[in-house]
Amino acid sequence: MPLTSEAYTTQLITLLEDFTQDWDHDFQGAMTRDTRLFANLAFESIDIIQLVVAIQEEVVRAKVPFEKLLMREGRYVDDLSIGQIADFLAAQAAG
Amino acid sequence: MTTTLFIGLDGCTYTVLDQMTRELPGEGLTMPFMKSLMERGVRAKLRSTPNPLTPPAWTSIMTGKGPGEHGVFDFIRAEDHGGEVYWTLYDARDIDSETIWSILSRKGKSVAALNFPLTAPAPEDLKGSIVPGFIPAKHLRRNTHPRELFERIKQQIPGFDPKELAWDFDKEKQAMESLSADETAKWVRYHLPREEQWFKVAEFILKNDKPDVMAVMFDGTDKIQHQAWPWLDAALLKANPQGHDKEMREVCLEYFRNLDGYIEKLVTLAGPEAQVFFASDHGFTASTFVLRINAYLEQKGYLKWAVNDGSEQAIRREASDFANLDWSQTTAYCRTPSSNGIHIRVAAKPGDPGIQPEDYESFRERLIADLMSLRDPDSGKPVIVDVLKREDWFPGQHMRRACDLTLVLRDHGFVSIRNLLPAVAQRPQPIGTHHPDGIFMAVGPGIPTAGMVELQDIVDVAPTLLYSAGLPIPSDFEGATAESFFTPEQLAARPIKKGARTRLTERRQLGQEMDAGEKQQIIEQLQMLGYME
Numbered sequence: 001m002p003l004t005s006e007a008y009t010t011q012l013i014t015l016l017e018d019f020t021q022d023w024d025h026d027f028q029g030a031m032t033r034d035t036r037l038f039a040n041l042a043f044e045s046i047d048i049i050q051l052v053v054a055i056q057e058e059v060v061r062a063k064v065p066f067e068k069l070l071m072r073e074g075r076y077v078d079d080l081s082i083g084q085i086a087d088f089l090a091a092q093a094a095g
Numbered sequence: 096m097t098t099t100l101f102i103g104l105d106g107c108t109y110t111v112l113d114q115m116t117r118e119l120p121g122e123g124l125t126m127p128f129m130k131s132l133m134e135r136g137v138r139a140k141l142r143s144t145p146n147p148l149t150p151p152a153w154t155s156i157m158t159g160k161g162p163g164e165h166g167v168f169d170f171i172r173a174e175d176h177g178g179e180v181y182w183t184l185y186d187a188r189d190i191d192s193e194t195i196w197s198i199l200s201r202k203g204k205s206v207a208a209l210n211f212p213l214t215a216p217a218p219e220d221l222k223g224s225i226v227p228g229f230i231p232a233k234h235l236r237r238n239t240h241p242r243e244l245f246e247r248i249k250q251q252i253p254g255f256d257p258k259e260l261a262w263d264f265d266k267e268k269q270a271m272e273s274l275s276a277d278e279t280a281k282w283v284r285y286h287l288p289r290e291e292q293w294f295k296v297a298e299f300i301l302k303n304d305k306p307d308v309m310a311v312m313f314d315g316t317d318k319i320q321h322q323a324w325p326w327l328d329a330a331l332l333k334a335n336p337q338g339h340d341k342e343m344r345e346v347c348l349e350y351f352r353n354l355d356g357y358i359e360k361l362v363t364l365a366g367p368e369a370q371v372f373f374a375s376d377h378g379f380t381a382s383t384f385v386l387r388i389n390a391y392l393e394q395k396g397y398l399k400w401a402v403n404d405g406s407e408q409a410i411r412r413e414a415s416d417f418a419n420l421d422w423s424q425t426t427a428y429c430r431t432p433s434s435n436g437i438h439i440r441v442a443a444k445p446g447d448p449g450i451q452p453e454d455y456e457s458f459r460e461r462l463i464a465d466l467m468s469l470r471d472p473d474s475g476k477p478v479i480v481d482v483l484k485r486e487d488w489f490p491g492q493h494m495r496r497a498c499d500l501t502l503v504l505r506d507h508g509f510v511s512i513r514n515l516l517p518a519v520a521q522r523p524q525p526i527g528t529h530h531p532d533g534i535f536m537a538v539g540p541g542i543p544t545a546g547m548v549e550l551q552d553i554v555d556v557a558p559t560l561l562y563s564a565g566l567p568i569p570s571d572f573e574g575a576t577a578e579s580f581f582t583p584e585q586l587a588a589r590p591i592k593k594g595a596r597t598r599l600t601e602r603r604q605l606g607q608e609m610d611a612g613e614k615q616q617i618i619e620q621l622q623m624l625g626y627m628e
Contacts, residue, residue, distance in 0.1 A: 023233060050234045053186065057216055 002093035008086035009033050011059050016041065016082065019054065033083030055089070064092050097301065099563040100365040101310040101372045102358060103156070103211065105149065106317030107534050108378035109140070111327050115351045125348050126355035132362070132371070136538030137545040137580050140378075142552050145488040146435050146501050147377035147529040149317070150185055152553055153212050156374060158192040158597075159557030159572035163491030166191040167213065168498070169434045187213050187227075191493065193569075193597035195557045196221060196310075201598070202566050204307040207300045210293050211312050216240075224300055228312060232261035252295050260292035276339045279322050283346045286315035287353060294357035301364045308564050309365065313357070315350060320379045323347050324527030328381060331525060370542055370563045374556050375533035382508030382528035384471065384521050386478055388429045388437070389418060391518040395465050399424035400514050418512050423448050427462055427499075432509045436498025437462070459484075459499065466502065471519055478519055480505050507531070535577070541585035548579040567594025 003011075013031045020027075025042035027035070037043040037051075052066050069088045070077060116130035124130065144151045144162055146169075154167040162168050167185050190213055197218055199206045206223035208214055215227035217240035225240040226248075235257045239245040249255055290313050297311040325331045326343040336344050362371050392398045399421040418430050426449060427439050439459060440449035450458050469478045481503035489497035502510065508528045535551050537559075554574030561568055562576040568591060576591045 019237065022236065046231055047233065049184070050231075050237070053216065054237065 002095075003090060005083070005086045005090040008059070008089045009082055012055075012082050012086055012089075015054060015059060016051075019051065031082060033086065034081055036079045036081050038079040055085075060089060060093070064089070097305055097307060097309050097365045097369050098565065099308045099372070099560060100301075100361060100369050101308065101374070101560055102361065103153070103310065103312030104316050104354075104373055104375045104534065105153075105312060105314035106320055106377060106379050106529065107373070107375035108320075108380075108530060108532070109138075109534060110329075110379065111316075111320065111351075112534060114327075114329055115348075115355075122348060125351050128355050128359035128362075132358075132538045133536065135544055136371075136536060137543055137548055138534065138536040139548045139551045139577070139579070140532040141374055141535035141556070142550055143377040143529075143531045143533055144553060145483055146433075146498075147507075147531045147533075148433055148435075149376055150212055152376035152533075153312075154190055155553045156376060156556045157194040157196070157211065157213075158190065159195070159554050159561075159569070159574045160192050161489065161491060161554060161573055163485075163489035163494045163497060164192055164573065165491075166493035166496065168489075168493075168496060169431060171431055171433075172496075173430050185213060187215055187217065189213070191599070193599060195308075195560055196223065196225065198561065198569065198597060199223075199308050199564060199566065204564055204566070205304070206308045207297075207304065207306040207310065209297055209300070209311040210314065211310070223306055224304065226296055228314065229262050231263070232257040235261050248296055248299060252299050255295065256288075256292060259288045260296070280339070280342055280346055282322050283319050283343070283350060286318055287346075287350060290315045290350070290353060290357065294360070297357075297361055298364065301361060308560065309361075311361070313354060316354070316375070317379075319347060319350055320527040322527070324379065324381055325525055327527070328525075331381060368540060370537065370539035372556075372560060372563065373534060373536040375535075376553070378530035378533045379527050380507050380530040381525035382504075382506045382522065383525050384478070384506060384508065384519060386469075386504060386508070386510045387513055387515055387518050387520075388502070388510040389420070389512045390514065390516055391469060392427055392429070392437070394518065397425070397427040397462070419514075426450050426458070429510055429512050430498075432512055434498055434501075435504075435509055436501040437466075439499040463500065466500070469519070471505075472517070473521065476505060478505060479503065535580075537577075537580045541582055542580060543582045545579065551577050562591055565589070567592040569594050569597045571596040 016031060020041055023042060027040045027042070035041065037048070043051075048070070056063050069080070069085065112126075112129070115126040116124070116133055118124050144155050148169065150170055151162040151167050154165050155161055158165045167190060170184065172185050172189065196206050196208050196214070200220070200222040203222075206221075208224070209226045210228035212227075212229045214225050215230055215238035217225040217227070221240060224244050226235070226244070227238050230238050236242075236245040239248075293311060293313060297309070300306065301309050320327060323343055326336075326340065326347050332344070333340050362369075365371065389398060393400065401419045401421050418428050420428055425440060427437050429437050439455065439462070441452055441455060442449040463482045466479050466482050467477065470476065471478055479502050483501040483503065485494055485497040485499055485501070488501060504510070506528070507530050532550075533553075535556065552574055554572070555577050556574070558568040558572050558574050558576045559580060562581075568576060570593050578586060578591070
């Protein structure tokens with residue numbers, strides 16, 4: 001049975017807490033659906049690549065078409081929230 | 096006990112190594128330990144992959160197969176979808192052959208592989224240690240195998256600094272750029288602490304874990320040679336260098352002196368019973384001119400440049416190292432400078448851009464003729480000395496992903512794909528570029544004092560290392576054990592044995608299943624290099 005967006009959110013938060021544990025950023029408190037990668041967690045574009053690999057390897061165990069999430073009308077999105085990624089993964093899992 | 100120590104030296108060439116291992120007037124002997132090893136051992140030139148480039152060449156060293164089989168051709172993987180071309184970076188999951196790290200591990204040997212490209216993410220069941228190369232500092236911990244190794248390194252190696260050790264993509268981009276005198280010296284200095292960090296990690300693992308096969312790659316050799324070639328090639332050195340020339344020569348010597356010290360410590364630590372091997376993925380030479388290949392192809396009517404509307408995005412795209420073209424009017428083009436190759440666009444169906452499939456042979460012959468006819472406007476000499484057809488040079492399951500044509504330039508340089516004229520221009524001063532012939536050397540028990548022997552092929556490194564480690568050679572390896580690297584006594588006592596075929600890792604099989612439904616690659620990956628808007 002495909003996971004829900006809430007379930008993916010929990011997994012993504014666990015992954016991102018590990019991912020950013022020794023990064024130099026100012027984010028404090030608990031991550032939520034609304035936490036944004038670039039604005040809150042000091043992501044750079046290189047980090048997106050690594051996150052995509054980590055999600056594929058550790059969360060969904062499959063390659064998913066992330067360009068559908070990362071691009072809007074031919075341009076890259078400025079930022080992404082954990083909730084947006086979770087919604088995307090849930091939609092992909094639901095087929 | 097470590098039986099095999101493998102030290103990779105990215106881009107190392109005898110042109111430089113021979114200088115560093117002999118007494119030079121006023122400079123003395125820069126690499127005394129390496130000199131003693133070379134005198135006691137055996138060495139050969141090592142012919143690289145057809146396009147002598149880091150990702151395909153190291154992957155051939157790690158798999159014993161050519162790019163047509165292992166599937167890695169460049170830093171960048173691109174897919175032409177008719178109207179658009181999608182780009183992504185290669186990683187370990189793209190290597191479609193089993194690596195020696197996996198083979199050794201599967202056969203019960205412990206292994207450590209440090210700073211090799213395309214080693215992350217590591218197979219989960221690998222018995223040993225992987226600290227990958229080409230990974231930024233922020234991601235080193237998660238890409239180190241096993242995970243806890245990173246914490247061990249961090250806590251137990253005094254002065255360990257991942258920021259000094261890992262790739263800084265902004266800095267690495269400079270390898271192919273034209274730098275000022277001051278920046279060039281800084282560029283060389285930047286690599287001194289990097290190599291020290293890799294040495295410390297290698298020393299720590301060798302001392303504490305004693306893997307059966309220990310492998311570490313030092314890549315400063317390549318990076319420095321790109322920018323500091325005029326101060327490394329004896330043919331280009333000024334007689335009595337002063338000022339900046341003197342500073343550059345001194346910092347280059349300092350790099351190689353340090354490297355010699357690291358090698359001495361690692362060889363000593365591995366112990367007298369270990370066989371020691373050195374290899375480089377390619378050699379180096381001087382590039383004296385620039386070929387702006389897409390500008391030439393445009394002159395010949397094979398491509399059209401994309402329209403630059405003057406926007407910031409368009410300007411950045413234009414300046415990037417990826418072909419920026421009007422895909423609807425392009426039939427042949429070069430994607431990246433590092434590919435040194437040309438892709439021919441064949442229409443997948445009627446109405447698609449590109450040539451018709453039935454016209455491929457005649458189109459390609461005309462293109463080859465146009466390429467071979469290009470002359471240096473100053474000297475009248477040919478600019479392109481050979482054009483390699485992919486079916487001849489990249490046979491294997493991934494042949495169709497190779498460039499249709501790979502170019503060999505007169506000076507072995509890499510092409511430029513910038514929208515600039517003239518198509519051929521002299522460089523203000525020579526820069527370092529890759530040469531097909533690198534180094535392959537060995538020393539230790541069972542290895543003869545034989546000096547220089549016959550040319551070896553890059554796919555021979557993997558079987559030679561496996562033989563040294565006591566394993567049979569997989570029957571589907573393209574290379575063969577370098578027999579002249581071993582004494583007759585050793586070969587008689589332990590004959591080279593052929594073994595079963597290589598296997599793909601579990602992860603790779605899963606990946607292929609997942610790939611079946613995948614339509615596109617993750618374009619986003621290339622943003623990090625500043626190559627795409």
